[in-house]
Amino acid sequence: MDKERYNQIIDDAYKNYMKWANEHSKTHLYEPYTQEQFINECKTDKEFSQKWGLLIEERELSWEDRLELFKKQNNGMLPYDIEMLDDYEIPTRAVSIKYNNETIEVYE
Numbered sequence: 001m002d003k004e005r006y007n008q009i010i011d012d013a014y015k016n017y018m019k020w021a022n023e024h025s026k027t028h029l030y031e032p033y034t035q036e037q038f039i040n041e042c043k044t045d046k047e048f049s050q051k052w053g054l055l056i057e058e059r060e061l062s063w064e065d066r067l068e069l070f071k072k073q074n075n076g077m078l079p080y081d082i083e084m085l086d087d088y089e090i091p092t093r094a095v096s097i098k099y100n101n102e103t104i105e106v107y108e
Contacts, residue, residue: 002104005104006097006106010035010054013054014035018032038052039056042054042056043056043057043058055096056095056096057097059093059094060092060093061092063082066090070085070088073090093107094106095107
């Protein structure tokens with residue numbers, strides 16, 4: 001559900017950006033960003049991110065974070081070793097987005 005909502009939020013923010021970009025490209029020689037470029041700008045340019053109200057933050061998950069995800073997915077079971085986290089495809093990154101006073105976190 002979170003990944004689906006994440007995609008909806010990204011799409012909504014990008015549609016707002018494209019509406020603005022299409023209006024401004026008529027009067028200026030302006031090539032709008034692709035959605036991927038838009039997302040990267042929001043991740044790396046705080047001023048751009050604030051302008052579009054889309055804050056995207058990424059972080060690597062610690063071993064402890066991954067362990068907690070493993071335990072949630074496996075009814076409290078503990079892994080035998082760190083490789084087991086990879087074997088069970090426990091995510092290594094967390095992506096947090098904030099848009100229109102809504103914050104969600106997805107794991108990748």
